[in-house]
Amino acid sequence: MASSADKTAILSNLSLGKITEYQENYAPELLxxxxxxxxxxxIQLQHDLPFTGVDRWTGYELSWLNPKGKPQIAILQCEVPASSSHLIESKSFKLYLNSFxxxxxxxxxxxxxxxxQDLSLCANEQVMVKLVSPREFNTLVMSPLHAHSIDELDIDINEYQLNPALLTVEEQWIEETLCSDLLKSNCLITNQPDWGSVLIRYAGKKIHHESLLRYLISFRKHNEFHEQCVERIFCDIMQHCSPQHLTVYARYTRRGGLDINPFRSNFEQIYPEFRLARQ
Incomplete structure (x- = not known):
């Protein structure tokens, strides 16, 4: 187990939150x-993870030069397995792509x-990468989350610090898919806001919708990386609501030309790619 000093040392070595110079020539060491x-x-996750999943990234600012010096562009799509030993730090990812x-x-x-190749080395596991060329841009899909939104619930909110104890269940057994666009947390290092939408699909005792919305809003002042927030949501729901099946899928708004969309589930695979209006 890493000590607090070890964690501090690892995080302090990241480029995130520091003034950096942009490199315009290929530099894989930036990752x-x-x-x-x-x-x-x-959050007491052991080697035997209670979920599978991926971190799905979309990069909108990718360009390079062809052999004649003419600029080329593409949209990057990649998936980093949740089973990889390392996640990809987002600012370093942006700097790396800029180096092209x-x-x-x-x-x-x-x-x-x-x-x-470079992302797989960084994550320490095989990463899927696809580049979408301009002639394929018209195939990209914009869609809402296919779920019942709980955002219109007329409830009082007074907790903005993470509180999983807010989660409660009813006795009714149900299968349902819920979503909220009100997820906000903050970067672990810079404290910049991270805005996202989250889908929660489960089978089990009915999660009290008001309690779920209050819980999601309680992330509003919480500092953690995107991937970590999604795994925390998964674990908190499993601990406090005990569903038989559970999927948590968050789609975050882009920053620096990158959006990240972590998917965790104990019963299904990630859905076909699309993007939300805020992305």
Whole structure:
């Protein structure tokens, strides 16, 4: 188990929250991974994870030069397995992608292979990477979350510090899919706000909708990375509501041309790709 000093040392070595110079030539060393164990120890996750899933990233600011020096563009889609030992730190990811700007590559396929290799090394597990070319942009889908929104509930809110004890259940057994666009947490290091929408699909005793909304809003002043927040939500619901099946899928608004969308489930695979209006 990592000590507090070890955690502080790991986080202090990240480029996040520090003044950095942008590099315009390919620099894979810019990528930085964060051990997933740092947060998982706190929420008592062991090696046998109670979920599977991926961190699905979308990169909208990817460009490079072809052999003749002509700029090329693409949209990056990648999935980092939740089973990887390291998550990809978002600022380092942005700086890494920026380093392609003045670098020459023979083809889109070469860029894709290069990014896949570098991300896989950083995460310490095979990462899926796909580059969407401009002629394929019209195939990208914008869609709402296909779930019942709990955001219109007319309730009083007075807790903005994380409180999983807010979660309660009823005796009725149910299968349902709920969502909220009111998820907000803050970056662990910079305290910048992270805005997101979250889908929760489960089978079990009915989660009291008001309690779930209060719980999600209680993240409003909580500081944690996106991936860690989703795993915390999964574990808190499992502990306090004990559903038989559970999926937690969050889609966060982009920052610096990147959005991250962590998916965790104990019974299903990630859904086909789409993006929300705020993304």
């Amino acid at each position: 930085q991974g964060v051990p997933r164990s740092l947060n998982r120890e706190e 700007n003045q670098s020459h590559f023979d083809s889109l396929e070469q860029v894709q292979r290069t990014i896949q």
